[in-house]
Amino acid sequence: MSEAKLNEPFYDFDRDNVMTDIVVEGRAILSVVTREALEDHFGAKGSDDADALIKIYLANRDAIDAVLVAHHEKHPDQQPSAFSGDFD
Template sequence: MNIAFPAERPAYHADRPELTFDAVVDGARVGCAITAEALEDHFGAASLREPDLVPAFDAHRAAIEAAAARMLEETRGQPVVLHSGFFRLYGEH
């Protein structure tokens, strides 16, 4: 499975709250998300607000994308949402 992540800004969704970003899996775009709770608990985001979440995502993008890639492998390329529990179980890196 070939997984890549375009260098695009994540989208903020206040109603969930989470950031979404795309992966490209074997040439097809697949949606990924990380919850605000995970960004607060594991990546230093100060609040659920976009101005706090996006910099935390940017600062830890490599670890977040590695986690998403792991989940994409496990789900055989289905969309994934990274919750705080994933990082408690597997660690940030």
């Protein structure tokens, strides 16, 4: 089976979140990382720069993606999302 093609993370200004792909069972799944999670747990407080928020996500990708994968496994019918409370 070929590996899933991942898109680069991007900032969704309408939803005020970082959007990223995770891979589950060889499939890329578009997922949400809330600004609040990045601010509360990964040092993004006060950052209004979308590029800075994406960099913070990338620097903490392993921890954040683990939450996204766990969310997908628990709720496969929902878009995986990482909220602030997921990191308490």
